[in-house]
Amino acid sequence: MTVELLAENVHLDFPLYHGTARSLKKTVFHSVTGRMSADSRQRVVVQALREISFRLQPGDRLGLIGRNGAGKSTLLRTLAGIYEPQGGRVRIHGSLNALLDPNLGMNPELTGRENITLRGQYHKLNPAAIRRLADDVAAFADLGDFIDLPVRIFSSGMVVRLGFALATAIRPQVLLMDEWFLAGDANFLEKARSRLEDLVRGAEILVLSTHMPSVIHEWCTRVIWLDQGRIVADGPADEVMEAYLAAPGR
């Protein structure tokens, strides 16, 4: 079976719970008076994704582009299996790694090494492999003795380096990536570049979300343009980018 990523008619609403929507009392009273169904419709819902369909095969490098709030990050989280859609389906064959935010669930109270151990165990590595992972990450992120200190006291640059080194240490077949990795000091970017290129080349499928055209030009062969949770255009990178850049008010 080959590596594959498939999204079929994905439909996702994002419920917003604030104020009274979380109240048990309201829900109970509404259900008692039989207004539950009418009221559940009035809940504030963001229509995050609508009719999203595409299929990726080995070698595909997909860029998701669109302005802030277009649904890029939500789509990445849906592909990563974090949010489950209310309609349609998502299918992924192949090992998956999603680089969604630099801290990726790192606990700042724990030491660098403890955070690395947790990540290794999440990927079901054995203790020897976890030791190797810790050495690799510490060397790349230039942590030195800081690896045994809580992440909380790291400088912000160190946190970014640790997050990046950790996220890129595990090589997946399907790589989902938010553009955060581009935020870093210039010095580090140089060093990060080759590691990232390695990772991207090693992955059979890449999905990258960004709103920077330069990133797309460099990494992607295919682009999906999202706006308000819908696909506006889907096609070869050059064509879609031309339309995207020409669009008024984008």
Next chain:
Amino acid sequence: MTRLEIIASPGFVARSVLAGRDLYEAATMWRLCWTLSWLDIKLRYRGSVLGPFWLTLSTAIMIGSMGFLYAALFHMDLHKYLPFLALSIVLWNFLSLLVSDSCICFTSSESMIRSVRMPFTLYGGRVVLRNLLVLAHNIVVIIAVDLLLRINPGRVALLAIPAFLMWLVVALALAMLLGAMCARFRDIPPIIGSVMQMAFFVSAIIWRPEQLKDQEYLLVFNPFYTLLEIVRAPLMGEVPSLGVYVSAIGFSVGIILLSWSVFSRVRGRIAFWV
């Protein structure tokens, strides 16, 4: 090859299969679950001299002071009352901390839930394991009291083992149930808190069941009492009555079924709630 397939709004059977898979995946990640629980305890006591043995010490002080006070109040022999109180308090603390921890089972792991796909059962397992570790520190107090007063419950104590295993299953079910409910409705945790406070006083923890005299039979309707009793009585060398067992098992099965039906229904929604 790793396969991930997410189908929206599945039917009853598919939902149960998905919930079952969640459970299975969590079991394959037991190593991670153990590390998370252990680090939780370690973090809480990082930088303190006694570390987690503060738990032991504070429990010992509480039992010591309450033991003298209530033995005098209830006109009871301290030699008989103290071992009872030590057992009751340690076991009750386990149950009550477990319940309050269950309420924040998912909400406290918000950043993790939002950043990686992880079986939700793992968070429940973390709550149970973490509290087991706390219990392990407190058990020292029971052993010390029993040694000091030369108490030996005898072989009846073995009956506590299957009962305790049942506790663990119920605890996991409860963590999943309360964790999901409290993530959705934020006013449930305070309600649970007051229920537990009330339960402490009505569940024969500081007073002995015999003190109810004619009304003792009413205790079988109190699930907190019967669940406590199936572990506590054997450890005191007594066999719990049939009524206590029936009630404890009945309530446990109820909790497990309720938890399963709620969890399999809302599993896909928890990430939106936290």
